[in-house]
Amino acid sequence: MTMKKIKNLLLISAALLVFGGCDKDFVEINTNPYALTDIDPALLFAGAQRTELGGWETEHTIVQQFVNPHNSGATLGPNFNADIDNFNNPKWNNSYPSDIKNMVQAIGILGENTDRVNLLSMLRIWKAQIFMELADTYGDIPYFNAGKAFLGGSEFFYPAYDDDAAIYADLEQELRQAVGALNPNADFVSADLFFGSNGSIPTSSASAQVEKWKKLGNSLLLRLGMRYSKLNPSKAQSIVSEAFSGGVMTSNADNVYLEFDGTSYINDGNNGLVNNNPYFYYAAEPFVNQLKSTGDPRGGMILATYANPANPLDDPNPDTDLANQFGVPVGVLNTDLVNPPYRGAKGGGYDYSQMNVNVVASLTAPDFWVTYSEVSLLLAEAAHRGWIAGGDAAAQQYYENGIRADIERYALYPNATAVSGAEIDAYLAKPGVAYNSADALRLINTQIWITTLRNGTQAFSNFRRSGFPALSPNLYNNLLNGGFVRRLSYPDYELAQNRTNYLNAVAAIGGTDNLVTRVFWDVQ
DSSP, X not given: OOHHHHHHHHHHHHHHHHTTXXXXXXXXXXXXXXXXXXXXXXXXXXXXXXXXXXXXXXXXHHTTSEEOOOOSGGGOSGGGTOOOHHHXXXXXXXXXXIIIHHXXXXXXXXXXXXXXXXXXXXXXXXXXXXXXXXXXXXXXXXXXXXXXXXXXXXXXXXOOEEOHHHHHHHHHHHHHHHHHHOOTTSOOOTTOTTTSTTSSSOOOSHHHHHHHXXXXXXXXXXXXXXXXXXXXXXXXXXXXXXXXXXXXXXXXXGOEEEOOOSSSOXXXXXXXXXXXXXXXXXXXXXXHHHHHHTTOTTHHHHEEBOSOTTOGGGOSSOBOOGGGOOOBXXXXXXXXXXXXXXXXXXXXXXXXXXXXXXXXXXXXXXXXXXXXXXXXXXXXXXXXXXXXXXXXXXXXXXXXXXXXXXXXXXXXXXXXXXXXXXXXXXXXTSTTTSOOGGGHHHHHHXXXXXHTTTOHHHHHHHHHHHOOSOOOXXXXXXXXXXXXXXXOOOOTHHHHHSHHHHHXXXXXXXXXXXXXXOOTTOOO
């Protein structure tokens, strides 16, 4: 700090002491002229990109990929159909206080007439992605006034909850307009963590970066359109056809993901499986059985058994042979697992498979937000339904491309084992995997279930949308009326901090803030 600045601060302090009892010009007197009042919105954008994909214990448990069989204290959650803030809140807490606030502020700084049109468009696309996830998770949420507290006013400090169908309608327009505004002759956003100078897939020109973001925006529009498949198939077809024509992801070189070096940044969603009482965490029986029954070549990179489940990192040679993997049955207590007919105790845990902490559950495992494999599988369903051209011949090609891309994507994980093209071809020909029109929806959406492992929000959303895989409900108790979780409930603190709007939202969704109320597109 310069001597001039120090002197100025001393003068201001003296003035405050003299006029401390007077409220005249209060705001001006109490505004620090040296406070940070300007920031590059590109940095706010990058901060919003480096967000948390989430942990394993909520959505992954609901769709029966993962299990924590302990039902006491902080571990009581979805495996026991429990409505607990500890598991409901992470998506909300990771989105509103930082990501949404930062992006809304960045958009406000840029303004509508900015010459940084590509940065503005990227912000709008990524903000739409985050809000779509929130609406898919909770239903009605604060949207139109969210993140605007810096503007002042009670409507921004205590934002109303907006109807999820209305939010979706606006997100559709946001994606369409933002993609249309991207300009290959305008600004290059170096700070972009996905496709910037030092992004996961770096580009060096605005034209190359814009091409990636157009594909991302249209792929998100495709995902949005597919959400209407039960509610309004004709609307789904219209949006999906538009997204496809606009140009979606075409290879793994378009994937949107973040890397972690294990030092400056770790994959915090995997931290519990590695460092925080790992004996709590296991693969779920339905998911293990799916991988085993088809000899899935991804299986050894996903599953492992350890000499001591309480300390997986201490085992230099875990067993990754699929034939030796066994998942914990859904809804079974840890105290039952030690007795017949279950497999019993092992080391400091139980004799069941865990996630492979050297590969998919590593602290340096990348987080994938949107992948070509998911996009290609959604296109397979669209082609099968006749929403895009090509019929079942095209559907089979998209289906096989999606599976192949997902298996090849595992090369980006640490300690991954290369899978040859011949091995992938053999997998695609196996019973239970090979495409056939009569069973297309089950096959396609089962593969989406596999490819969205570690993106619990998408796994949960697509399961509700498609009804596949055909899982049996968790009948540990009847808290879910014999069904599945259909949404997560709002954070309890909203009742205290935003009471009126929270109560209005609960009334709008049917009068009860619970796990079985459905979001608007999840019709029975």
